[in-house]
Amino acid sequence: MRRNALALAVVLTLGAAVPLQAQTPAATPAAPAPSTLQEAIPVIDAAFDRWQANAHAPGLVYGVVQDGRIIHLRTAGVRTVDGPAVAPDSLFRIASMSKAFTALAILKLRDEGKLSLDDLAETHVPEMRGWTYPTADSPRIRVRDLLNHTGGFVTDDPWGDRQQVLTEAEFTRMLQGGVPFTRAPQTAFEYSNFGYALLGRIVTNVSGRPYNDYIEAEIMRPLGMTSSGYDVLASPQERRALGYRWENDAWSREPDMRHGVFGSMGGVQTSAEDYARWIAFLLSAWPARDDPETGPVRRSTVREMAQGSNFASPRGRTGADGQPCPGSGAYGMGLQAIVDCELGGYLAHGGGYPGYGSFMILMPERGTGLFAFANRTYAGPAGPLIEAASTLVRGGLAPVRPLATSDILAERYADAGRIWAAGDVSVAEDRLAMNFLMDRSVENWRTVLGQLRADAGACATDAPITATGALSGTFRWTCDKGVIDGRLLLAPTRPPTIQAVNFRLTPTPAS
Numbered sequence: 192m193r194r195n196a197l198a199l200a201v202v203l204t205l206g207a208a209v210p211l212q213a214q215t216p217a218a219t220p221a222a223p224a225p226s227t228l229q230e231a232i233p234v235i236d237a238a239f240d241r242w243q244a245n246a247h248a249p250g251l252v253y254g255v256v257q258d259g260r261i262i263h264l265r266t267a268g269v270r271t272v273d274g275p276a277v278a279p280d281s282l283f284r285i286a287s288m289s290k291a292f293t294a295l296a297i298l299k300l301r302d303e304g305k306l307s308l309d310d311l312a313e314t315h316v317p318e319m320r321g322w323t324y325p326t327a328d329s330p331r332i333r334v335r336d337l338l339n340h341t342g343g344f345v346t347d348d349p350w351g352d353r354q355q356v357l358t359e360a361e362f363t364r365m366l367q368g369g370v371p372f373t374r375a376p377q378t379a380f381e382y383s384n385f386g387y388a389l390l391g392r393i394v395t396n397v398s399g400r401p402y403n404d405y406i407e408a409e410i411m412r413p414l415g416m417t418s419s420g421y422d423v424l425a426s427p428q429e430r431r432a433l434g435y436r437w438e439n440d441a442w443s444r445e446p447d448m449r450h451g452v453f454g455s456m457g458g459v460q461t462s463a464e465d466y467a468r469w470i471a472f473l474l475s476a477w478p479a480r481d482d483p484e485t486g487p488v489r490r491s492t493v494r495e496m497a498q499g500s501n502f503a504s505p506r507g508r509t510g511a512d513g514q515p516c517p518g519s520g521a522y523g524m525g526l527q528a529i530v531d532c533e534l535g536g537y538l539a540h541g542g543g544y545p546g547y548g549s550f551m552i553l554m555p556e557r558g559t560g561l562f563a564f565a566n567r568t569y570a571g572p573a574g575p576l577i578e579a580a581s582t583l584v585r586g587g588l589a590p591v592r593p594l595a596t597s598d599i600l601a602e603r604y605a606d607a608g609r610i611w612a613a614g615d616v617s618v619a620e621d622r623l624a625m626n627f628l629m630d631r632s633v634e635n636w637r638t639v640l641g642q643l644r645a646d647a648g649a650c651a652t653d654a655p656i657t658a659t660g661a662l663s664g665t666f667r668w669t670c671d672k673g674v675i676d677g678r679l680l681l682a683p684t685r686p687p688t689i690q691a692v693n694f695r696l697t698p699t700p701a702s
Contacts (some may be wrong), residue, residue: 250266251277253265254467282423285459293391316393337390351456354388402454416461422449551576599686603687654667
């Protein structure tokens with residue numbers, strides 16, 4: 192099976208996240224997480240059902256991708272308010288989740304030597320050359336500033352959404368007239384649809400092909416995304432989930448917007464089946480490895496999308512126990528890079544658009560991705576999707592994939608075991624880095640190890656080390672009188688030697 196091929200399996204989903212309270216609620220134990228996929232599915236589905244009812248979304252589809260296959264895909268509701276049900280091949284616009292395709296196209300062109308991320312954007316968009324910047328010391332906008340939303344433009348939701356239909360000629364006239372800045376470039380993150388429209392123009396000018404043609408031919412089709420594209424009016428109308436807004440207690444049809452230059456910030460139309468291929472492709476970039484490249488873009492390039500702009504911000508939410516779950520994040524390139532108290536590190540992006548709302552999550556270290564589409568204006572299903580991810584993580588259904596233990600780390604770990612057994616670092620003196628005995632003498636090590644060994648009693652030192660890198664790892668030994676938690680760190684020498692080893696005893700509580 193090709194890496195981007197997907198096997199359909201049964202279902203999965205989860206409930207809406209509760210916003211952080213003004214006052215911290217009393218601690219409540221988190222409900223036990225389902226420990227099997229079969230148990231998790233109804234929990235997840237019920238939460239999405241609640242979200243859909245509260246959001247007044249006519250139609251909904253969501254899925255979970257793990258290890259290159261769909262482990263759950265579910266549809267709910269209708270494509271049109273008076274028509275057929277949503278199906279796995281129904282077509283939804285995914286709004287700003289389109290930005291990841293634009294970012295990857297820019298990186299692909301960079302890989303091909305056709306541009307540099309540090310190029311001035313005006314190198315590829317000549318109409319920008321006469322712009323007036325906000326201060327005399329403002330740096331001129333680079334391509335990477337547009338990718339990271341640090342170009343100095345004002346946040347333009349929802350104005351940007353309605354620019355979807357602009358023609359190339361109309362956009363050129365806008366650029367020639369210049370645009371106002373809200374701040375100097377490179378001084379802060381501020382989300383800009385206009386900036387991603389500029390990236391679309393760069394893709395067009397650098398590739399010599401219309402933006403949408405380039406994305407479809409160079410990225411989507413090689414991944415098997417045969418139903419995805421930008422020209423919604425030319426797509427199979429019988430499969431489209433039409434867009435609606437909810438007002439005056441009724442659904443009102445949003446007008447379709449044809450493809451235009453702002454399509455690069457939000458114009459993709461896709462199906463759940465196609466988008467699962469995209470999720471699987473992105474996840475396949477992790478971990479770094481020696482395998483042959485199989486995708487339309489290098490794995491290292493995909494991983495580059497996760498590099499944030501260094502303007503981090505808090506990303507707090509409510510955890511499964513009802514307590515605040517702190518986190519932080521920064522915008523990368525078409526993806527947000529977030530660290531969360533429950534999920535750990537993950538990537539995410541939402542999409543809000545006239546008639547549509549969407550959200551996606553990638554947990555690369557867990558080999559798991561989730562996505563959801565709805566056909567109601569700005570009905571972004573972030574809450575239930577994050578809860579779905581939390582349910583999987585807490586239930587052990589999306590574990591962090593362990594790193595392989597390198598041969599040298601295993602060898603030096605054995606040396607650490609010999610040191611412990613002897614109570615003397617000198618038994619492995621030829622394996623120690625030059626700093627080791629400068630930081631603590633042989634005599635002092637004998638004293639410390641002797642006391643630790645006496646306090647711990649006999650220890651089983653054959654437990655495997657857990658690699659945190661090729662040259663570092665942690666370990667846990669069970670001892671007669673407690674537990675030893677250790678850390679081993681090797682030096683960047685050839686061959687690698689031990690620069691630090693730590694032992695921490697947690698005594699068994701007295702009965």
